[in-house]
Amino acid sequence: xxxxxxxxxxxxxxxxxxxxxxxxxxxxxxxxxxxxxxxxxxxxxxxxxxxxxxxxxxxxxxxxxxxxxxxxxxxxxxxxxxxxxxxxxxxxxxxxxxxxxxxxxxxxxxxxxxxxxxxxxxxxxxxxxxxxxxxxxxxxxxxxxxxxxxxxxxxxxxxxxxxxxxxxxxxxxxxxxxxxxxxxxxxxxxxxxxxxxxxxxxxxxxxxxxxxxxxxxxxxxxxxxxxxxxxxxxxxxxxxxxxxxxxxxxxxxxxxxxxxxxxxxxxxxxxxxxxxxxxxxxxxxxxxxxxxxxxxxxxxxxxxxxxxxxxxxxxxxxxxxxxxxxxxxxxxxxxxxxxxxxxxxxxxxxxxxxxxxxxxxxx
Amino acid sequence: xxxxxxxxxxxxxxxxxxxxxxxxxxxxxxxxxxxxxxxxxxxxxxxxxxxxxxxxxxxxxxxxxxxxxxxxxxxxxxxxxxxxxxxxxxxxxxxxxxxxxxxxxxxxxxxxxxxxxxxxxxxxxxxxxxxxxxxxxxxxxxxxxxxxxxxxxxxxxxxxxxxxxxxxxxxxxxxxxxxxxxxxxxxxxxxxxxxxxxxxxxxxxxxxxxxxxxxxxxxxxxxxxxxxxxxxxxxxxxxxxxxxxxxxxxxxxxxxxxxxxxxxxxxxxxxxxxxxxxxxxxxxxxxxxxxxxxxxxxxxxxxxxxxxxxxxxxxxxxxxxxxxxxxxxxxxxxxxxxxxxxxxxxxxxxxxxxxxxxxxxxx
Numbered sequence: 001x002x003x004x005x006x007x008x009x010x011x012x013x014x015x016x017x018x019x020x021x022x023x024x025x026x027x028x029x030x031x032x033x034x035x036x037x038x039x040x041x042x043x044x045x046x047x048x049x050x051x052x053x054x055x056x057x058x059x060x061x062x063x064x065x066x067x068x069x070x071x072x073x074x075x076x077x078x079x080x081x082x083x084x085x086x087x088x089x090x091x092x093x094x095x096x097x098x099x100x101x102x103x104x105x106x107x108x109x110x111x112x113x114x115x116x117x118x119x120x121x122x123x124x125x126x127x128x129x130x131x132x133x134x135x136x137x138x139x140x141x142x143x144x145x146x147x148x149x150x151x152x153x154x155x156x157x158x159x160x161x162x163x164x165x166x167x168x169x170x171x172x173x174x175x176x177x178x179x180x181x182x183x184x185x186x187x188x189x190x191x192x193x194x195x196x197x198x199x200x201x202x203x204x205x206x207x208x209x210x211x212x213x214x215x216x217x218x219x220x221x222x223x224x225x226x227x228x229x230x231x232x233x234x235x236x237x238x239x240x241x242x243x244x245x246x247x248x249x250x251x252x253x254x255x256x257x258x259x260x261x262x263x264x265x266x267x268x269x270x271x272x273x274x275x276x277x278x279x280x281x282x283x284x285x286x287x288x289x290x291x292x293x294x295x296x297x298x299x300x301x302x303x304x305x306x307x308x309x310x311x312x313x314x315x316x317x318x319x320x321x322x323x324x325x326x327x328x329x330x331x332x333x334x335x336x337x338x339x340x341x342x343x344x345x346x347x348x349x350x351x352x353x354x355x356x357x358x359x360x361x362x363x
Numbered sequence: 364x365x366x367x368x369x370x371x372x373x374x375x376x377x378x379x380x381x382x383x384x385x386x387x388x389x390x391x392x393x394x395x396x397x398x399x400x401x402x403x404x405x406x407x408x409x410x411x412x413x414x415x416x417x418x419x420x421x422x423x424x425x426x427x428x429x430x431x432x433x434x435x436x437x438x439x440x441x442x443x444x445x446x447x448x449x450x451x452x453x454x455x456x457x458x459x460x461x462x463x464x465x466x467x468x469x470x471x472x473x474x475x476x477x478x479x480x481x482x483x484x485x486x487x488x489x490x491x492x493x494x495x496x497x498x499x500x501x502x503x504x505x506x507x508x509x510x511x512x513x514x515x516x517x518x519x520x521x522x523x524x525x526x527x528x529x530x531x532x533x534x535x536x537x538x539x540x541x542x543x544x545x546x547x548x549x550x551x552x553x554x555x556x557x558x559x560x561x562x563x564x565x566x567x568x569x570x571x572x573x574x575x576x577x578x579x580x581x582x583x584x585x586x587x588x589x590x591x592x593x594x595x596x597x598x599x600x601x602x603x604x605x606x607x608x609x610x611x612x613x614x615x616x617x618x619x620x621x622x623x624x625x626x627x628x629x630x631x632x633x634x635x636x637x638x639x640x641x642x643x644x645x646x647x648x649x650x651x652x653x654x655x656x657x658x659x660x661x662x663x664x665x666x667x668x669x670x671x672x673x674x675x676x677x678x679x680x681x682x683x684x685x686x687x688x689x690x691x692x693x694x695x696x697x698x699x700x701x702x703x704x705x706x707x708x709x710x711x712x713x714x715x716x717x718x719x720x721x722x723x724x725x726x
Binding site for chain 2: 241256312
């Protein structure tokens, strides 16, 4: 008898329709459900499963049901100039408000060369790289950042006063995959430490601090403590700057004042602040010349001599680009325990769950 | 008999006049000499001696004398829109072209909310934080980045294909010192490793790679190899993005194509590309409210519980802010071996060298 499969693969279009139906069932308007589903499925396609339906769909539904995310995302313009805007997301879906903000940055940049749009009262917006890709699609450079619920101590501190504050950059290329750098300003995510805690395995001492602010290799002590910033004081500096620019400048929560993490349903709504910047390539250089130069720069790096035992040098976003091609073809693998939760959600909301196309590790 | 002093302190205004006279003696126009001197003296005042007259003045003079830096900085506008510009620095002084670029970004941002100015054919521009401070002085958020001569391997590589590509952010505050994050995307500078090599002391294996791309604790092997990016692949990603945005987008050199390091007089001019972004605070929030929020955010962080044996939590730029106050009062310490080089330069150019105000370690 064959072993029970640990995961099954589902076609991305089937999962997209499922996700749209789930969101529609809790009151999200059709276009907003489509945008949110597109974001989550793109994350899964790119292998960023921490930001796909595999992790966030159930919490999003619960947060909508509990009033922590407004199903109708009413974005209002608070201040506006030719190259800037401040948007109020009114606690709606982060994906919807954020995509609207990046669209606005793109439209303004097309007129003036560059634009910066901030969003306040935003919610978890998923993978920052998604919005960078929106700029890339319009031959622009994109920059995206957000703050969030606190999980990182300041450098020298022991209490969580900053979020993992991710920052993303998107740069169009020609024949090479576009460059998408999408990085948290911590060494690892809390989710990664949770995996070690479940297996009762020690973590490297560079990942987290215990409650007193001491480096720890105990994953449970780490989960009661804080995440370490990447690169020590440099990552702390980046996280703080992102908090000031995204949270303080927009009028959103900042520091320890943002609401709860995705699964903390007993804490207030997140009220995060997010930043979207678009810069038009053709304000500096004709687009074909730029893309040829980016291709040349990437190829020189990827063809440069490698360190021992390194098989390949990657550009940021390249692995995700290739994973996307694989998963578009072979489907998105859903671990069986995640599938169980999604099927329960489907049953609860009376939404059909798609059939898997095949099974097995990686499918 | 007292020990010979290891350094002597000089008043910043005396050193400023000395620096202006030195630059004037090699053909730099008065205003440009004043701007460059202001930058270098500000770096020394803030304790960033690697970017002050203590390290770069002699190389700047030599590069001017050898034709690697043009003493007259003729900045021309290549492309211009309401919120963007591409400037050609024509190989002039990095401080002059870069200050002009940041001024232009500030003027444009004042009109539109946000602006992005790129510079090509630039030279070593010193401390990135200086230009961020220019934005702060106008109640704007500043962002600055540059590429430079290669010294960093891509992640998984062994050949220098990227520079230390610094990035700086400046954020105005109210009563607190403004936040200035000014960080290279490497763990440490080459200069720091040079100090260890001189003393024949091992370096941490996280700092550098040898010529084959292996982590090394041998400072001499490190100097023949490459610097490690901060935070591993994340620092590599940041460095690459800065190279593409600053070098490739501007039409400057990129990757391994920038010219020589400051002391490499037998290699071509640098042709670096640099980026200057200004964002007006009052496009998002009234300035007094913003500054009060920044103050509150910084104080909450600085007053938060500390890790064991930590005496104080700092915000980025705070140590430099305090060093500046001390050095404005007590003078800038110049190590005796640096003073010897500066005196020789003064004699060569027939420029008077100022008198020290007092002596001793830290003066």
